[in-house]
Amino acid sequence: MKTHASVAGKIALSFVMVMVVMIIVSFIFAAIGVARGMNLAELEASIGESLLVQYLQMILFIASSYAMYAFFERKKGWAIGLRQRRGAAYALHGAVAGIILISASAVLVWAFGGVSWQWAEWDQEMLVPMLKGVLLFVGVAVSEEIYSRGYVQGLLRHHYGSTTAIVVSSVLFALLHSLNPGMFSSPLPVINLIMAGVIMAVAREVTGGLWWPIGLHLTWNYFQGYIYGFNVSGTTRDYSLLHTVDQGPAWLSGGGFGLEGSALSIVLLILGTIAVYMMYRNKNKKIDADSVSSLLK
Structure with missing residues (x-):
């Protein structure tokens, strides 16, 4: 006790x-x-x-x-996880994975009629806020990963093992967004954020550091908001390359919460978590892979 x-x-x-x-x-x-x-x-x-x-x-x-x-x-x-060998390479891997996952989610929602898109008319005024968006989401990714996956998950893993650390840190990560608009409009935003926490927590375990989750966190948020034009965890962006028109039920389109309110994103995050585990589980021999495996069974 x-x-x-x-x-x-x-x-x-x-x-x-x-x-x-x-x-x-x-x-x-x-x-x-x-x-x-x-x-x-x-x-x-x-x-x-x-x-x-x-x-x-x-x-x-x-x-x-x-x-x-x-x-x-x-x-x-135990370490927070920023001092990681091949950190830049892992960050790039995570960034590419984030682009693939968020793009697949957005395209599937569009294909099933959840949203329609219109290209924004590009002008010079868009450049500065879109560059500011990169800085903003870099800060969000680094700070939230250091706290949620670095400190909280590291502390829990030290005392209780990987499985407990992944589950509890992912739930706490979702709760950090409790004040975001529309967070509790349905169970889907909560489940999405828990599963987003899980994929990043599993990545932190099997890669041995924070850089893969930081890369995914950055591109997932940025492409969701500034490229595809969705709200990001309930928050709006002033500019995006695509203007999104919500025309489907909220469980499909995500409603005002963005793609993280869509049931399709949950499915893709689950598949992504399994893929991350399968790709990296043998590349870091110091990781307790059996504990992570028990979570995915």
């Missing part, structure tokens, strides 16, 4: 540290907004859309992960 309480307490503390700072920053933003005469709706929009707030949250999740690791875990023999 002491171990359970200790692990749960460390995970809770790592999250609370981030939230306390974010609440303080939000109050500061709100005070500035009130001084400028903003109403409640304008304040919420200003804080929610602020890139400064978004980047601060990413930095805080990274800082929290490394602070907790440095204080409690550094001498216990």
Whole structure:
């Protein structure tokens, strides 16, 4: 029981540290907004859309992960996973996998009539926000992977083994998105995010580091939003190469949550998880492949 309480307490503390700072920053933003005469709706929009707030949250999740690791875990023999041999190659593999999976999901939703597409008229104004989108999703991928797969999964794996670490870290990863618009509009967004967590958690196990999941996380988000024009976990983008028109039932198109609200994405994520395990299971001899295998049976 002491171990359970200790692990749960460390995970809770790592999250609370981030939230306390974010609440303080939000109050500061709100005070500035009130001084400028903003109403409640304008304040919420200003804080929610602020890139400064978004980047601060990413930095805080990274800082929290490394602070907790440095204080409690550094001498216990497990690593967060950024120092990985052939990390660049694994990141590229993950990025290609992310493009394939999100493209297959988008095309299948389109083929079954869930959405229609129109090409956007390209102009110079699109270039800057699309480049900013790359930076944004790089930050999202790195911060969420360091926290969810690096610290949380690493901590759980050290105490309970790979299978428990994959399952629990994936559920917690989904819950991190609880405040996203439409997250609980149906069970599908929750299941999708859990399965997204699973494929990245399995990849972290069988490749031995974080770079494969970081690559997948980046391209999955970027292509979903800025190329195919879907909402990304309920959040909207200002520009995309394709304009998406939702014309099918939400279980097919994903509705306002984006492709991560579609049943088809769940199927592809399950198939992708099996493919990742089969491709990499023998390439890192230090991984407890039997534990991962038990999850996939």
